[in-house]
Amino acid sequence: MAYDRRIALAKDGPSLSRLVLGIWRLLDGDDKPDADSVARLIAAALDLGMTSFDHADIYGNYEVEAAFGAGFRRWAGRRESVELITKCDIMLKSANRPANRVKHYDTSAAHIAASVDRSLLNLNIDYIDILLLHRPDPLMDAGETAEALARLVKSGKIRAVGVSNFTPSQIDLLASRLPFPIVTNQIEMSVLHTDPLADGSLDHSQRLGYAPMIWSPLGGGGLFTGSGSREQAVRTALSTVGDEIGEKDISAIALAWLLRHPARLVPVLGSLKPDRMAGMVRALDIVLDRQQWFAILEASEGREVA
Amino acid sequence: MAYDRRIALAKDGPSLSRLVLGIWRLLDGDDKPDADSVARLIAAALDLGMTSFDHADIYGNYEVEAAFGAGFRRWAGRRESVELITKCDIMLKSANRPANRVKHYDTSAAHIAASVDRSLLNLNIDYIDILLLHRPDPLMDAGETAEALARLVKSGKIRAVGVSNFTPSQIDLLASRLPFPIVTNQIEMSVLHTDPLADGSLDHSQRLGYAPMIWSPLGGGGLFTGSGSREQAVRTALSTVGDEIGEKDISAIALAWLLRHPARLVPVLGSLKPDRMAGMVRALDIVLDRQQWFAILEASEGREVA
Amino acid sequence: MAYDRRIALAKDGPSLSRLVLGIWRLLDGDDKPDADSVARLIAAALDLGMTSFDHADIYGNYEVEAAFGAGFRRWAGRRESVELITKCDIMLKSANRPANRVKHYDTSAAHIAASVDRSLLNLNIDYIDILLLHRPDPLMDAGETAEALARLVKSGKIRAVGVSNFTPSQIDLLASRLPFPIVTNQIEMSVLHTDPLADGSLDHSQRLGYAPMIWSPLGGGGLFTGSGSREQAVRTALSTVGDEIGEKDISAIALAWLLRHPARLVPVLGSLKPDRMAGMVRALDIVLDRQQWFAILEASEGREVA
Numbered sequence: 001m002a003y004d005r006r007i008a009l010a011k012d013g014p015s016l017s018r019l020v021l022g023i024w025r026l027l028d029g030d031d032k033p034d035a036d037s038v039a040r041l042i043a044a045a046l047d048l049g050m051t052s053f054d055h056a057d058i059y060g061n062y063e064v065e066a067a068f069g070a071g072f073r074r075w076a077g078r079r080e081s082v083e084l085i086t087k088c089d090i091m092l093k094s095a096n097r098p099a100n101r102v103k104h105y106d107t108s109a110a111h112i113a114a115s116v117d118r119s120l121l122n123l124n125i126d127y128i129d130i131l132l133l134h135r136p137d138p139l140m141d142a143g144e145t146a147e148a149l150a151r152l153v154k155s156g157k158i159r160a161v162g163v164s165n166f167t168p169s170q171i172d173l174l175a176s177r178l179p180f181p182i183v184t185n186q187i188e189m190s191v192l193h194t195d196p197l198a199d200g201s202l203d204h205s206q207r208l209g210y211a212p213m214i215w216s217p218l219g220g221g222g223l224f225t226g227s228g229s230r231e232q233a234v235r236t237a238l239s240t241v242g243d244e245i246g247e248k249d250i251s252a253i254a255l256a257w258l259l260r261h262p263a264r265l266v267p268v269l270g271s272l273k274p275d276r277m278a279g280m281v282r283a284l285d286i287v288l289d290r291q292q293w294f295a296i297l298e299a300s301e302g303r304e305v306a
Numbered sequence: 307m308a309y310d311r312r313i314a315l316a317k318d319g320p321s322l323s324r325l326v327l328g329i330w331r332l333l334d335g336d337d338k339p340d341a342d343s344v345a346r347l348i349a350a351a352l353d354l355g356m357t358s359f360d361h362a363d364i365y366g367n368y369e370v371e372a373a374f375g376a377g378f379r380r381w382a383g384r385r386e387s388v389e390l391i392t393k394c395d396i397m398l399k400s401a402n403r404p405a406n407r408v409k410h411y412d413t414s415a416a417h418i419a420a421s422v423d424r425s426l427l428n429l430n431i432d433y434i435d436i437l438l439l440h441r442p443d444p445l446m447d448a449g450e451t452a453e454a455l456a457r458l459v460k461s462g463k464i465r466a467v468g469v470s471n472f473t474p475s476q477i478d479l480l481a482s483r484l485p486f487p488i489v490t491n492q493i494e495m496s497v498l499h500t501d502p503l504a505d506g507s508l509d510h511s512q513r514l515g516y517a518p519m520i521w522s523p524l525g526g527g528g529l530f531t532g533s534g535s536r537e538q539a540v541r542t543a544l545s546t547v548g549d550e551i552g553e554k555d556i557s558a559i560a561l562a563w564l565l566r567h568p569a570r571l572v573p574v575l576g577s578l579k580p581d582r583m584a585g586m587v588r589a590l591d592i593v594l595d596r597q598q599w600f601a602i603l604e605a606s607e608g609r610e611v612a
Numbered sequence: 613m614a615y616d617r618r619i620a621l622a623k624d625g626p627s628l629s630r631l632v633l634g635i636w637r638l639l640d641g642d643d644k645p646d647a648d649s650v651a652r653l654i655a656a657a658l659d660l661g662m663t664s665f666d667h668a669d670i671y672g673n674y675e676v677e678a679a680f681g682a683g684f685r686r687w688a689g690r691r692e693s694v695e696l697i698t699k700c701d702i703m704l705k706s707a708n709r710p711a712n713r714v715k716h717y718d719t720s721a722a723h724i725a726a727s728v729d730r731s732l733l734n735l736n737i738d739y740i741d742i743l744l745l746h747r748p749d750p751l752m753d754a755g756e757t758a759e760a761l762a763r764l765v766k767s768g769k770i771r772a773v774g775v776s777n778f779t780p781s782q783i784d785l786l787a788s789r790l791p792f793p794i795v796t797n798q799i800e801m802s803v804l805h806t807d808p809l810a811d812g813s814l815d816h817s818q819r820l821g822y823a824p825m826i827w828s829p830l831g832g833g834g835l836f837t838g839s840g841s842r843e844q845a846v847r848t849a850l851s852t853v854g855d856e857i858g859e860k861d862i863s864a865i866a867l868a869w870l871l872r873h874p875a876r877l878v879p880v881l882g883s884l885k886p887d888r889m890a891g892m893v894r895a896l897d898i899v900l901d902r903q904q905w906f907a908i909l910e911a912s913e914g915r916e917v918a
Binding site for chain 3: 100101102103104105106108135138139140141142144165167169170172173176
């Protein structure tokens with residue numbers, strides 16, 4: 001048994017590869033990748049079945065989209081063979097945005113439209129597959145924001161709308177003004193961050209039928225290096241399950257733990273190293289049984305279920 | 307004035323006796339009751355107007371249902387004159403379930419169907435009045451679970467479906483897939499555990515019209531023996547009200563405090579001693595006035611209302 | 613740019629002045645105001661555009677309504693040129709209510725009807741513009757309460773129904789039984805109390821389209837005198853914004869911070885001094901930009917947004 005390599009985020013919603021490649025660290029290393037190496041990265045991801053790439057305007061201090069876009073043009077594959085997700089509404093204090101005097105959010109119609117135009121230009125594309133509101137904006141005027149998003153869909157600049165880090169209550173508000181469904185909520189979850197199991201996020205997504213995208217699906221590295229008792233217990237539990245099924249890469253087990261959830265979670269992988277990516281993609285062939293899944297949960301929460 | 311002796315849990319839902327007898331401690335004593343003594347217990351409960359009996363597959367390390375079932379056959383009254391509730395989905399580590407290596411939950415279709423078949427066999431009955439999901443399962447696939455429950459209702463093996471320890475969000479999810487309403491949510495509440503007044507559980511049940519069943523309605527014994535300041539303050543408040551109305555058994559007052567709530571709470575009594583049961587049944591004749599009710603709340607929460 | 617001086621609380625709901633005068637401190641001083649001075653206060657408020665007055669049966673130990681009512685008769689303006697809001701359901705221990713032995717709430721039909729009759733008499737009016745349930749009553753029987761409120765609207769004694777300090781869950785419950793929408797939820801919020809931004813209250817109100825009234829919109833005085841680090845940081849942030857826009861009264865900035873929210877907040881001002889009122893009314897001409905708004909939020913929460 002194995003998981004489907006592709007997933008429809010919502011009824012009549014867009015399809016992504018079940019594992020999405022997150023591009024936020026593209027410029028984190030000392031050697032900035034040139035267009036050729038980005039093109040190779042894209043090809044390597046596709047070879048592994050990952051056709052979906054997760055961006056945000058702010059990644060790499062507002063510079064990742066353009067670096068990716070240069071590589072995307074060099075790659076020269078068919079636009080329709082990949083899906084590009086990007087986000088807007090966080091306003092960083094940055095030399096690239098000198099007008100921002102305080103970190104804030106902006107879900108105004110003007111900012112959303114301008115941000116989409118910049119992302120299209122940077123990415124060298126003429127449509128975005130999914131635009132996400134990056135963070136809930138306490139000043140969101142749901143009517144204005146929804147109208148701006150609907151206009152962008154109508155214009156063809158974006159094909160679908162999602163959110164990120166929203167509560168069910170915030171989703172219900174925005175959804176009440178949109179003429180189409182929200183296709184995803186990108187949230188943090190991992191074997192080290194299990195809050196969404198209890199805070200209603202996954203109840204809401206399963207009830208309404210949208211698939212959550214998952215950021216930091218490996219817990220941000222703590223899984224491998226953390227010395228706290230939680231990290232150690234989880235590492236042991238993952239290794240034990242790995243021994244049972246013959247998988248040495250605990251990343252793959254940790255991702256399989258997410259894939260097992262009926263809310264249809266779509267992990268966004270943060271590593272851009274092809275060998276790490278290949279290890280993680282094996283998660284798609286690992287279907288944990290209930291007891292393996294709960295043994296990992298028990299290790300993470302430090303107690304039996306009630 | 308007094309409370310009705312019977313209550314319909316929901317519109318077109320099943321009716322129970324207003325006080326339900328919880329059977330979970332049937333095998334807790336040193337002398338295990340034989341079929342004759344269980345038959346006498348059933349008769350004693352009915353004499354007190356308690357026709358509804360609350361079970362779970364796991365009670366008494368998976369052995370209570372069968373012990374009760376033997377007594378139920380011996381009792382030999384009409385099946386229709388009683389209501390039997392049971393539960394499933396908790397998977398204990400137990401010599402009686404050697405396959406369980408880790409405590410977990412299971413709301414899969416296969417487990418629910420198998421658990422119901424075992425409960426029917428153990429209880430010596432051919433239908434269960436209400437089947438409850440015992441705990442929210444983080445791996446619940448609402449579509450699969452609801453379909454399994456609907457199939458059981460259609461087959462006649464169970465007559466109604468409820469849940470236990472669910473949040474409103476979890477109930478909304480399951481309800482969204484069921485072709486009939488959920489008839490109850492069995493939750494913990496007492497004069498020592500007042501959280502449901504504020505956490506939305508009772509708002510939800512009153513809005514949707516299902517009556518919550520209440521476990522540990524006396525606070526698990528702490529009411530009588532607890533030396534903490536909360537227990538002492540509540541005991542004093544209950545005694546004061548008891549003095550006002552001429553009732554010496556503070557259990558009866560504590561139950562009357564629950565019965566007073568407009569969400570129509572259905573306490574599940576945990577004592578199987580006929581004299582204790584008789585004292586508690588007097589709660590049905592005690593209608594507290596608002597100030598008595600709030601005086602007890604104030605004692606429990608250690609402060610005036612806002 | 614400026615804010616409209618009037619606001620419709622809900623679709624087809626009543627209109628209020630955007631700033632409401634709260635009367636709860638009318639009798640707090642050493643010199644109790646006579647009818648003439650109350651009449652002058654009403655005239656002064658109207659001169660500033662404040663036509664709406666917020667009461668509760670309990671204010672001033674149950675005596676404010678009558679003191680205001682005497683002044684209202686003396687004032688002798690047109691009833692239709694003002695809006696009077698009052699509340700019920702808190703039962704204080706008070707020499708004026710000797711029957712109350714414990715502080716409690718009462719949303720029974722009998723109490724609501726009696727409280728409205730008393731408020732009408734005290735205020736010297738024959739209708740109340742909006743009646744609010746003052747606090748969520750854990751014993752609220754939604755059907756009974758809604759029927760009582762609907763009857764009062766039908767009789768003409770009250771023209772609209774709101775609540776105060778309710779959670780979304782509690783509003784949904786009451787709304788499920790009412791034949792008309794709830795027009796407001798009066799909650800606490802200020803630059804020093806930002807919880808409603810995150811607890812779902814403003815999502816709910818914006819989604820359903822009712823405008824929240826805001827009590828303690830200046831944080832109860834701590835804004836001016838508080839020596840805690842939060843108060844100091846907020847004071848500095850307000851002053852900085854004030855310097856940018858040429859407004860020396862930080863009250864006006866603090867109110868403008870509320871007015872900027874898209875959920876359409878309606879602050880209830882607590883000061884009855886005409887010069888203080890005049891300063892605050894200038895808030896209606898101050899439209900903060902996003903960065904000013906977030907700079908104040910950042911000061912209040914002691915951290916950048918995520």
